[in-house]
Amino acid sequence: xxxxxxxxxxxxxxxxxPTRHGTLxxxxxxxxxxxxxEILGVVGESGAGKSMTGNAVIGLLDPPAHxxxxxxxxxxxxxxxxPLAKMRRIRGKRIGMVFQDPLTSLNPLLxxxxxxxxxxxxxxxxxxxxxxQRAIRGLDEVGIPSARNRMGAYPHEFSGGMRQRVVIALALxxxxxxxxxDEPTTALDVSVQAQIIAxxxxxxxxxxxxxxxxxxxxxxxxxxxxxxxxxxxxxxxxIGPVAQIVGQPRHxxxxxxxxxxxxxxxxxxxxxxxxxxxxxxxxLPDGCAxxxxxxRAQDRCRHDPRPxxxxxxxxxxxxxxxxPEEDAA
Amino acid sequence: MTLxxxxxxxxxxxxxxxxxxxxxxxxPKRHLTAVSDVSFDIPERTTYALVGESxxxxxxxxxxxxxxxxxxxxxxxxGGVDLVTEKDxxxxxxxxxxxxxxxxxxxxxxxxxxxxxxxxVEPVAARGGDTTGMAERLLEQVGLSADDVGKYPHQFSGxxxxxxxxxxxxxxxxxxxxxDEPTSALDVSVQAQVLNxxxDLKDEHGLTYLFISHDLTVVRHMADTIGVLYLGRLVxxxxxxxxxxxxxxxxxxxxxxxxxxLDAFGREVEPPEGEIPDPIDPPKGCAFHPRCPLAIDRCTxxxxxxxxxxxxxxxxxxxGEITLKGAA
Amino acid sequence: MSDLPDATRQGPKPTERLETAEVxxxxxxxxxxxxxxxxxxxxxxxxxxxxxxxxxxVLAAIFAPLVATTNPFDPSSLNLMNGxxxxxxPNAFTGExxxxxxxxxxxxxxxxxxxxLRISLFVGFMAVLFAxxxxxxxxxxxxxxxxxxxxxxxxxxxxxxxxxxxxxxxxIFGIARGIxxxxxxxxxxxxxxxxxxxxxxxxxxxxxxxxxxxxxxxKEYVQAARLIGRSSGAIMLRHILPNVLSPVLVIATISxxxxxxxxxxxxxxxxxxxxxxxxxxxxxxxxxxxxxxxxWWILFFPxxxxxxxxxxxxxxxxxxxxxxxxxxx
Numbered sequence: 001x002x003x004x005x006x007x008x009x010x011x012x013x014x015x016x017x018p019t020r021h022g023t024l025x026x027x028x029x030x031x032x033x034x035x036x037x038e039i040l041g042v043v044g045e046s047g048a049g050k051s052m053t054g055n056a057v058i059g060l061l062d063p064p065a066h067x068x069x070x071x072x073x074x075x076x077x078x079x080x081x082x083p084l085a086k087m088r089r090i091r092g093k094r095i096g097m098v099f100q101d102p103l104t105s106l107n108p109l110l111x112x113x114x115x116x117x118x119x120x121x122x123x124x125x126x127x128x129x130x131x132x133q134r135a136i137r138g139l140d141e142v143g144i145p146s147a148r149n150r151m152g153a154y155p156h157e158f159s160g161g162m163r164q165r166v167v168i169a170l171a172l173x174x175x176x177x178x179x180x181x182d183e184p185t186t187a188l189d190v191s192v193q194a195q196i197i198a199x200x201x202x203x204x205x206x207x208x209x210x211x212x213x214x215x216x217x218x219x220x221x222x223x224x225x226x227x228x229x230x231x232x233x234x235x236x237x238x239i240g241p242v243a244q245i246v247g248q249p250r251h252x253x254x255x256x257x258x259x260x261x262x263x264x265x266x267x268x269x270x271x272x273x274x275x276x277x278x279x280x281x282x283x284l285p286d287g288c289a290x291x292x293x294x295x296r297a298q299d300r301c302r303h304d305p306r307p308x309x310x311x312x313x314x315x316x317x318x319x320x321x322x323x324p325e326e327d328a329a
Numbered sequence: 330m331t332l333x334x335x336x337x338x339x340x341x342x343x344x345x346x347x348x349x350x351x352x353x354x355x356x357p358k359r360h361l362t363a364v365s366d367v368s369f370d371i372p373e374r375t376t377y378a379l380v381g382e383s384x385x386x387x388x389x390x391x392x393x394x395x396x397x398x399x400x401x402x403x404x405x406x407x408g409g410v411d412l413v414t415e416k417d418x419x420x421x422x423x424x425x426x427x428x429x430x431x432x433x434x435x436x437x438x439x440x441x442x443x444x445x446x447x448x449x450v451e452p453v454a455a456r457g458g459d460t461t462g463m464a465e466r467l468l469e470q471v472g473l474s475a476d477d478v479g480k481y482p483h484q485f486s487g488x489x490x491x492x493x494x495x496x497x498x499x500x501x502x503x504x505x506x507x508x509d510e511p512t513s514a515l516d517v518s519v520q521a522q523v524l525n526x527x528x529d530l531k532d533e534h535g536l537t538y539l540f541i542s543h544d545l546t547v548v549r550h551m552a553d554t555i556g557v558l559y560l561g562r563l564v565x566x567x568x569x570x571x572x573x574x575x576x577x578x579x580x581x582x583x584x585x586x587x588x589x590x591l592d593a594f595g596r597e598v599e600p601p602e603g604e605i606p607d608p609i610d611p612p613k614g615c616a617f618h619p620r621c622p623l624a625i626d627r628c629t630x631x632x633x634x635x636x637x638x639x640x641x642x643x644x645x646x647x648x649g650e651i652t653l654k655g656a657a
Numbered sequence: 658m659s660d661l662p663d664a665t666r667q668g669p670k671p672t673e674r675l676e677t678a679e680v681x682x683x684x685x686x687x688x689x690x691x692x693x694x695x696x697x698x699x700x701x702x703x704x705x706x707x708x709x710x711x712x713x714x715v716l717a718a719i720f721a722p723l724v725a726t727t728n729p730f731d732p733s734s735l736n737l738m739n740g741x742x743x744x745x746x747p748n749a750f751t752g753e754x755x756x757x758x759x760x761x762x763x764x765x766x767x768x769x770x771x772x773x774l775r776i777s778l779f780v781g782f783m784a785v786l787f788a789x790x791x792x793x794x795x796x797x798x799x800x801x802x803x804x805x806x807x808x809x810x811x812x813x814x815x816x817x818x819x820x821x822x823x824x825x826x827x828x829i830f831g832i833a834r835g836i837x838x839x840x841x842x843x844x845x846x847x848x849x850x851x852x853x854x855x856x857x858x859x860x861x862x863x864x865x866x867x868x869x870x871x872x873x874x875x876k877e878y879v880q881a882a883r884l885i886g887r888s889s890g891a892i893m894l895r896h897i898l899p900n901v902l903s904p905v906l907v908i909a910t911i912s913x914x915x916x917x918x919x920x921x922x923x924x925x926x927x928x929x930x931x932x933x934x935x936x937x938x939x940x941x942x943x944x945x946x947x948x949x950x951x952x953w954w955i956l957f958f959p960x961x962x963x964x965x966x967x968x969x970x971x972x973x974x975x976x977x978x979x980x981x982x983x984x985x986x
Contacts, residue, residue, distance in 0.1 A: 045519075046516055159604050160604075189383050189543070190382060190587050190588050191382065191583060191587045191601040191605075192604055194586075194588075194600040198599075218517065219588065219589030219590055222590065222591045223589045246592070257518060258591065260518045260520070261517050262520075262524070262544075262546040262547045262550040263590060263591050270525050271521040272521065273518065273521040273522045273525055274521070277486050277488055278516075395884055397883060397884060422886070425884075425885070425886045430884055432880070432881070434877055437876040437878065439878055440878045440896055441900065451885060451887075455882075456886075494881075497881070501885075
């Protein structure tokens with residue numbers, strides 16, 4: 001029996017930023033797989049390295065940041081060492097991207113129809129007529145009403161939510177196998193956010209597409225993702241199925257993060273809080289980066305080399321993870 | 330006792346193009362009604378939350394309450410004094426020192442060239458008050474160290490800056506603090522710290538909050554009364570538990586249902602339809618009727634008034650006719 | 658301030674202290690040396706050479722009476738017999754050697770350059786200072802008050818921009834000459850020059866400051882100050898002004914180079930510094946008369962000095978602009 005090749009595999013992916021005060025490491029030995037049709041939610045607070053990980057996968061790191069170690073495998077094939085021109089072919093064709101601000105992904109001077117048709121022509125072997133047909137189908141699929149008539153409209157003629165739908169249509173028009181969505185709903189209102197989440201879920205299911213959904217919003221992750229990766233200070237803190245991460249977190253940071261969302265403590269007078277803030281990358285503590293804020297930290301956490309996900313069958317990078325039978329206090 | 334009384338508050342912005350463009354392109358003047366006939370009271374020592382999506386006018390109301398913006402019509406009275414019409418300088422000065430505000434962006438709300446000490450005592454120093462030891466004391470109250478007074482804002486993280494903003498707001502010993510999205514720029518774990526601190530300070534200092542947010546979960550946690558805004562109109566007002574369990578306005582119900590929930594993995598919801606209409610040309614009658622599942626002919630013609638309903642108030646022609654689903 | 662590391666300090670809530678990822682505070686000099694600006698300076702050979710040349714010329718001008726061989730404008734120290742001595746060649750009549758030669762009246766070119774440099778730099782500095790104060794004030798008022806104040810100030814600025822600044826300076830110079838009685842003209846010439854150059858140069862300060870003010874006045878710290886009841890004057894001076902000064906510094910440096918050239922141009926045209934107080938421009942005008950009769954040095958050395966001064970100040974300004982602009986890093 002053959003194990004299916006995951007759509008995306010990260011193997012100890014590491015990103016370095018050399019600065020004149022020393023080298024910063026915003027992504028430190030991160031590993032995970034995303035299977036076909038699976039949505040992996042990547043959560044973390046600002047500075048956790050989640051967007052940097054996404055940019056490293058699509059080869060869009062801003063210099064001087066660069067991949068300094070590990071591998072990125074797309075359907076079993078290494079893409080982190082490809083030359084720029086080849087990487088450009090892969091972006092858009094095999095990896096679709098959706099960012100927070102839809103306006104940055106759209107050319108304001110071209111009609112939506114032209115942008116879609118051009119993208120399809122560049123990546124797929126079809127004629128112009130067929131490309132236009134596919135563009136209309138794409139807009140229809142993401143829920144743009146009367147798609148055929150809207151082909152001639154410019155990006156500014158759409159509302160914020162509709163624009164993000166157009167960006168999704170653009171990301172998906174070349175039928176990629178992997179979608180990377182970086183905070184796709186953060187700029188949107190609650191009611192529109194719900195629409196976009198439902199759309200992303202439906203498209204991944206229908207097309208069997210893998211997705212990496214990067215967000216800081218636990219609620220969005222809980223509703224959308226199949227599995228969740230929690231990042232802290234550039235490192236993977238915990239990874240697992242969404243029900244376990246939200247319901248029975250094992251890493252004390254995940255536990256604190258979930259508990260400090262106001263939704264989790266409805267009806268209580270005080271929110272649970274994690275003391276302190278994430279350390280800056282130039283001042284990471286020894287051992288486990290979370291140890292100074294951790295209620296369970298012991299000497300070992302402060303001195304031993306940091307624990308890693310996957311060692312000794314653990315899904316949390318913690319020496320003293322919360323055991324399932326413990327009542328999450 | 331009522332501290333803040335907002336009466337038929339309306340604010341219209343002129344969003345016309347420059348007159349030359351209007352002349353050449355033959356365009357009419359365009360007006361945006363950001364806030365339309367909003368009335369509510371805030372009793373002393375309570376938290377009143379205004380919640381709404383973009384274009385709901387919540388920040389505009391906040392600015393009018395603190396006096397940064399003049400109402401087009403209607404009044405804001407704080408302790409019985411209307412800052413716009415009051416003639417007595419002493420009364421104006423007293424009310425001004427009773428009001429403070431905390432802003433959304435902790436990076437823009439502190440002058441980057443000032444030391445923390447000067448930032449915090451400014452509300453008092455500007456009136457010539459004694460500020461000896463004040464900055465140190467306030468910093469410790471908001472959970473920072475008294476040693477930090479000589480630092481500049483860029484030496485602090487977002488959460489710490491928001492604490493400095495709170496310290497500045499407390500300096501003049503105000504009665505009312507208007508908080509405009511105070512935690513939406515912060516990370517969740519830091520947000521919890523700041524919200525807890527704000528709750529503690531409210532009890533210690535007997536503060537009244539007008540809390541403006543788009544985040545229902547935060548509002549539910551903080552507020553004693555919640556006012557829901559849609560396109561500049563107050564559509565519902567109720568205590569949080571009533572609002573979340575039995576919303577009376579269909580927009581409130583939609584908003585609660587659309588908010589992502591932590592316990593909702595695998596939830597397959599029918600997302601709400603449509604988007605917020607253009608506030609320059611809002612729908613006739615009830616502004617929500619094009620998206621409302623309950624709309625009848627009357628809703629398209631006649632704007633519903635805000636009427637008492639249960640423990641709160643609601644502006645809906647069909648309030649009470651149908652039980653709406655709420656969250657647990 | 659205590660220089661102890663955070664951990665040894667007696668904080669009221671130890672956990673909160675963790676938010677500051679701060680190290681031991683270095684000494685003041687160390688801090689200045691390590692600052693981004695100083696670092697960028699140390700890594701820009703062009704800036705260092707330009708700064709050296711500028712500094713050397715400024716010092717030479719300040720200490721002109723000490724480093725000059727003669728005071729060229731003290732008639733008693735002049736010997737007409739020394740006229741037209743070529744550089745480095747002993748004079749046929751007096752046997753004296755002048756390394757940069759002499760002019761028609763026997764003045765040492767080296768000494769006239771030093772004294773001319775004084776006038777040029779003085780006029781340049783004062784004119785820029787005048788333009789800066791005027792431009793920053795009007796720019797602040799226009800940006801902060803808006804309305805008709807802004808309309809009037811910026812329209813005047815726009816109209817002035819449509820004329821070449823040298824023309825504006827000529828106009829102002831002409832008017833001033835008309836007003837001032839003839840017996841004060843030579844005395845007042847320098848001040849008229851400063852006024853003329855300053856008035857022709859305030860527009861760019863005003864425009865930049867107005868733009869920066871428009872950005873700053875909508876920031877929330879300004880709203881917080883308004884809320885307190887601070888007057889517009891206090892807000893402009895204490896809050897906005899310190900935050901709009903860095904672009905002003907860049908413009909001031911580049912303006913200095915332009916003002917020195919403008920002064921030289923006016924003096925060259927014969928409407929600037931009088932022959933009794935010759936600036937570099939006046940010297941060039943004088944030297945020009947002898948260029949075709951073979952006495953090239955009378956023009957050449959003052960022109961080289963002007964070139965070195967204007968070029969090094971300009972390069973310094975360019976470096977400052979790049980160093981202060983985070984987007985170019």
